Amino acid sequence: MSDAPERTRAVLAGMGAPESLAGPLVGALGPGAAEELAEDPWRLLALPSITPDQADYCARRALGGAASPDDPRRGRALVGRVLSAAVREGSTAVEERELGRSLRSMRISDPRPSIEAALDDGAVMAFEVFPEDDEDDFTGGEAPEMPDPDRFFAPARIGLAEQDLGEGIARLVGTSEPIMDPTTAAETVEAAAGRLGAEIPAETAAAAVTAVMRGVTVLRHGAASAEALRQVLACLAETAADSGVGLAVACPTAQSAVYVNAVLGDALRAGPAAGGPEPAAEEEDGAAPEAAEEEPSTEEEPSAEEPAPEGGPGDPVAEAAADLAALGEPAPAAAAQNGGVQDGGTQDGPAAAAPAVASAAVPLGRLLEAGVPVPAGIVAVTDAMALDVERAAALVEACEDGTHLVLFADPAEAPSARPGQVVPDLLRSRLAAVAELPAVPSAGPLETLAAAVAGGDLPQVDAPGREVVVVPAGSGAEAAHRAVQLLGDSIPRALGIPAEHVQIVAATRGGDAGTDALNRACKERFNPGPGALRGLDPGDRVLLGGDGPGYSAGDIGYLRAAAEDGGDRPRVELPGGASVPVDPAHLRPGWAVTVAAAHGSRWPAAVAVFGPETRGSRPQVYTALTRATRHLSIVHAAGPDLARAVAERASITRTTRLVDVIRES
Known part of the structure; x- marks a missing residue:
């Protein structure tokens, strides 16, 4: 030692x-x-x-x-x-x-x-x-004097990552070519529509064609665009299969991969009409808790079906992980599982495998671990607002020249938990292609609330199915009590969503209603124990605060073993069923997480807690209120300050260099 x-x-x-x-x-x-x-x-x-x-x-x-x-x-x-x-x-x-x-x-x-x-x-x-000067004038025969540069200082690791990211984005834009001509791209959209058994709106079709034609594309969407996401990815899968370039779909966290795969159903799979399930975000068939300070009544029977358990046989994340392991393998069996190989061979050896078309979305960390470069000509990333400069730089570095990078992003969300604002800076650079995804025509209460907050308002919404419930609280301590009650009793009993599929998201870390206090209360109620491992015990819900093999910062799972047999690495079960050894230093309590930690993930039900200490912003509140796909409880002890923050603090200010790096590259 x-x-x-x-x-x-x-x-x-x-x-x-x-x-x-x-x-x-x-x-x-x-x-x-x-x-x-x-x-x-x-x-x-x-x-x-x-x-x-x-x-x-x-x-x-x-x-x-x-x-x-x-x-x-x-x-x-x-x-x-x-x-x-x-x-x-x-x-x-x-x-x-x-x-x-x-x-x-x-x-x-x-x-x-x-x-x-x-x-x-x-x-x-x-x-x-060097600052841009729109007044540069070369007409007088002499070049104007160069302006003095602005100097910026950064930690070396962050500065180099941002530099690499900007240069990598410029590389992808400069080396890409259209995967197919516009007419053929439109035909693949029609083929995808036939496979899905649904008409694809013109706006969605145009977004898919843009991604096929341009090297880097940002597809902007709102909270009610899950079906458009599904249709675009189905179109990209059709394109990748027809052209033989391959497709990879990645999400920031394991939890977000579970959500996206629920939205996708079998939309990525080749074959006759896929017609996957309705997106989880649009489900409105379940009863929700009463909007009252006391527990919801148990007289009304829940009508919603319990969500399918995460992981286990047939789990799409596990299947996609197998796909990743086989990407680029020359073995015919492995390649066939991943979208087929080019038949035949040459006198120099067997035929190389064709790039695979992913069968499901996977966590981004798993995609990057599968090998560099990523063997796919189209790489799509959902929830891209959660990307920080280091993770985005690793992603871009893993993309070969000519790869088409497609970022799905909701610009109303807060920027990433870690340093950077990758998507906003990419939009400001005007180097990437941009397309809008449409919302569903008949948005539900969750989507209606999200749209209002994005516009600067925090209204009461009509929720006949009680998809949105506001629980007022007179103090931080009362807010914490209500949140724990909702997680452990009210929502599971009234809605049929198990507690493990309900996540508390708090606006602050400190205070009586912050994540520290909430995690202590949840630990005491749901899994009391000696806390032998940094205050944690097997059975605790945990947040992973760093990256490691098989997991990423922001993943939330359950501590299943304090250490491997004969080892010193605890094991955590992640959404999707994977059990991974983790660095003990990465373990954090995860019953309640901050808005930043929840960024990029969604749950069937979420409890958003705004204590008296909340000094939020519109992007923060929007992000908190869009973590739920079926039910949202808002525990509100912030008074009028919350609505004022939504109305007046429209953005979060960060100092970044990415726009300048892209411009200079």
Whole structure:
């Protein structure tokens, strides 16, 4: 066993810092944490919980009179602190003047040496952006002077990912060609319509043809466009099969893949009329809880069928995972399972497999794990507003030259939980093709509410089937009590949706109605135990806070084993039935999650909790209220501030460079 924690504790004791910080510091700085701290006490700021004043105190204890506010080591650490704070808020970079103001507010008289020290360390990178000037005039015979560039600073990992993403998008646009001519593309749309046994609206058909013709396409849609999503993907499957280019369909999380596959039915499968099930988002045949403070009455029998269990035999995610394993395999049996092979061979060897047409959507992490490059000429990603720059950069890097990338996105949603705003920046760049998907003509209460919020209003909606229920609460504590009651009793009993298919989504982490308090209450009620694994026990619902083999950040599942037999990796069962070993450091309580953590996923029922501390925005509220496909309970203790946020805070501001990178590429 490493002695790094013990050595780190000794250094911490010498500078007057709590020895309990040893473990987190070793996790943040690595096994050499003790040596780094001894040389640079401000390395304490690698922990977000440590304030600059606390780090200064420890530095004075360790260095005595040599500690100075303008010490380059201090400045370097504070540059990292400012950039890390910006990244946590979703930005990918900080402009030079803004960085300087922040450093001066922390008693650094001249920010330049601090910035240079951070750049020399290699953890920070600088990027120059030349502003566009619409007034450039070359008619006088002389070129105008180049303007001074704006300088931005970013953590190296984030900055490089954004650079790679922008250059990769430009590469896909520049190397792509139409997969087929417009007439043939229109014929494949007709063939898909015949296979589905439904007429495809002209707007949907035009969107599908656009994706076939252009290298990068954003298909914008609202909350009532599930059927359009299904039809477009069916058209793309038909195109991929006819042209032999192959199709892959990916979703941000395992939960979103379950939802999308419920929408798709067998729309991706070749054969006679597929006619899959009606989208889950449009189901309106189930009774919902009463809109009252007390428990819903049990006199009314639920009419909705219980959702099919996730996973098990015939599960589309599991089948698609098998497809992924076989993508590009030359074996005829494997290739036939995935859409067929080109028959015959040559004197040099057997025929290569034709790219597969996916039979179902898979989590994006699973797609990227299956191999690089992705062996498909069309790669479609749903819920693309949830993409951050790092995950999007990995996706684009995995696409070969000429691949057609199709992003389905609802622009009313909040940007990703992690840094970046990929789809909004892509739209602003005007490099990608853009098409609109239509909503269903007869939207239900869930979709009606979503459309109103997207327009800046938070109305009461007519929900005769009680698909939307507002539960008022007078305090945060009461809101938490109501939310736990809805999850564990009211919704399962009145609607027939099991508790494991109901998700609490809270607007805040702190406060009496935040995720921390809600998770404690849910743990106590639904799975009390000693919490031997970071406060968790087998049977707890968990949120995965990082990426690993077989899972992605944002996945929500159930902890099934504290550790593998003979190993130290706990196992988590994900939606779709997969059981994966996970890094213990990635485990978080998942009974209740923040809106950011829920982004990209949907559940049959959701409980949106807005406590008194809520200071939201229109995109945040919209995202929270669109996580449910059948029933939404809104536990409301935010007073008039919630409606005011929807009306007045129409967007979330982030500083990013992607538009400039794309323009320069």
